[in-house]
Amino acid sequence: MSTAQLEHPTEAPLAEPQEAAPVRDDRRVAVISGGSRGLGRVLAEKLLADDWRVATFSRSANEFTAKTADYDPESFFWEAADLSDPQSMRAFVRQVSKRFGRIDLLVNNAGVLHQELFLTTTPRNIESLVTNNLIAPITLTQACARLMVRSGGGNVVNISSINAIRGYRGVAVYAAAKAGLDGFSRSLARELGAFNIRVNSLVPGFFDSDMTAEVTERNRDRIQHRTPLGRLGTVDEIADAVLFLTSPRAQFVTGQSLVIDGGITC
Numbered sequence: 001m002s003t004a005q006l007e008h009p010t011e012a013p014l015a016e017p018q019e020a021a022p023v024r025d026d027r028r029v030a031v032i033s034g035g036s037r038g039l040g041r042v043l044a045e046k047l048l049a050d051d052w053r054v055a056t057f058s059r060s061a062n063e064f065t066a067k068t069a070d071y072d073p074e075s076f077f078w079e080a081a082d083l084s085d086p087q088s089m090r091a092f093v094r095q096v097s098k099r100f101g102r103i104d105l106l107v108n109n110a111g112v113l114h115q116e117l118f119l120t121t122t123p124r125n126i127e128s129l130v131t132n133n134l135i136a137p138i139t140l141t142q143a144c145a146r147l148m149v150r151s152g153g154g155n156v157v158n159i160s161s162i163n164a165i166r167g168y169r170g171v172a173v174y175a176a177a178k179a180g181l182d183g184f185s186r187s188l189a190r191e192l193g194a195f196n197i198r199v200n201s202l203v204p205g206f207f208d209s210d211m212t213a214e215v216t217e218r219n220r221d222r223i224q225h226r227t228p229l230g231r232l233g234t235v236d237e238i239a240d241a242v243l244f245l246t247s248p249r250a251q252f253v254t255g256q257s258l259v260i261d262g263g264i265t266c
């Protein structure tokens, strides 16, 4: 093609234009912290099945993240990042932006729980619980919300816990961090509503995952006994509640905490 043709693109093309390839770039993009196991993994699987692109991080890769990234790299992105390292999370969000160009949904899912009595909790453990369960989701939300504002809106779901709304022994600092996350959701919803971004907390009761694998039989029986529905939740049930909050069916819901706990807190 001559320089003149390049400068005057109205001139007749040399060949018939090819039929445009289907544009897949408009698929929605979800960022999930801790998508390698437990609730995060099930959410990633459900969103992928619903034609979302999913970006997730955890400290280590596993068979699920490696196989999914190999199988469909255009839809799934995993990178190592650590809740206790804000730079690693910001770098992760930069990679997501480069790769997928937008973020429509953030699920602040990853959380850390060590149960111990408050009077003997070390300053280091206090700091770690607050950093991982509260500062990290705040940091990640800021990085993702800036991209959501640019693309005209989005959705944030913070995974809290019934420990934020009821007292339990051995989890005082974890409970404080999760309650902080609920307060964060409410006030952020007020700030970001004008940018068409909804922010909600999901407040699960006990459900089966690695986090609850160490609950003793005795405590499990107690939990079931106190739960009107008589059992722990399943990870699918909790994931479905997240999907409800992110769906058009919840498009007028923001700044709320949705409790899903089989009734244990009622």
Ligand SMILES: NC(=O)c1ccc[n+]([C@@H]2O[C@H](COP(=O)([O-])OP(=O)(O)OC[C@H]3O[C@@H](n4cnc5c(N)ncnc54)[C@H](OP(=O)(O)O)[C@@H]3O)[C@@H](O)[C@H]2O)c1
Pocket (backbone or CB within 6 Å): 033, 034, 035, 036, 037, 038, 039, 040, 057, 058, 059, 060, 061, 081, 082, 083, 084, 108, 109, 110, 111, 112, 113, 132, 159, 160, 161, 162, 204, 205, 206, 207, 208, 209, 210, 211, 212
């Ligand atoms: N399970 C319950 O009964 C229950 C009840 C109420 C609320 N919750 C909340 O629900 C959420 C999900 O819980 P879950 O039971 O599904 O957890 P889980 O099975 O323990 O999975 C946690 C995920 O987060 C990642 N992760 C943990 N520490 C991390 C760190 N420092 N940096 C980056 N990633 C990290 C893990 O991968 P790596 O270990 O490789 O980093 C994993 O992918 C949490 O916020 C939890 O507090 C759970």
